[in-house]
Amino acid sequence: MAAHHELPHAELESLLDQPETYTQLLGEYAGPMSLGITIDEFTGEPCLLLRVADAGVVRRRELEVGGHMVRVLVRPGFVAPRPG
Numbered sequence: 740m741a742a743h744h745e746l747p748h749a750e751l752e753s754l755l756d757q758p759e760t761y762t763q764l765l766g767e768y769a770g771p772m773s774l775g776i777t778i779d780e781f782t783g784e785p786c787l788l789l790r791v792a793d794a795g796v797v798r799r800r801e802l803e804v805g806g807h808m809v810r811v812l813v814r815p816g817f818v819a820p821r822p823g
Contacts, residue, residue, distance in 0.1 A: 748776065748785060750804065750805060751776050751785050751786075751787065751804070751809065752776060754787065754802070754804065754809075755774055755775070755776075760774070760802065761774070763798070763799055763802060764789060764797060764798060764799055764802070764811060765791070765796060765797065765798065766796075766798050768791070768796045770791065770792050770793075770796070771791070771792050771817055771818060771819035772789065772790060772791045772792075772817060773789070773790040773817060774787060774788070774789050774790075775787070775788050776788065777812065779810055779812065782810075784810070785809075786809055786810040786811065786812055787802070787809060787810070787811045787812070788811075788812050788814065789811055789812065789813050789814070790813075790814045790815075790816075790817035791813065791814075791815060791817050792815065792816070792817050792818065793815055794813045794814075794815035797811070797813050799811065800813065
């Protein structure tokens with residue numbers, strides 16, 4: 740298993756542009772969601788923040804990136820914004 744180490748923000752940011760990231764986390768889920776970067780309040784390390792309507796759809800709570808494990812914080816109850 741990969742070690743937990745802080746990754747550069749740019750490397751985490753690059754995950755947001757990769758379709759594989761979403762597939763690994765959510766599989767075929769097509770509902771409302773938002774993925775971003777935050778700081779883990781317990782470790783102080785950067786991590787991914789995934790907001791979804793139902794936390795049960797999330798397949799993984801960590802991703803391996805460049806040999807490092809990155810925590811994924813999941814926040815349920817997300818509702819997609821409606822156009823004005």
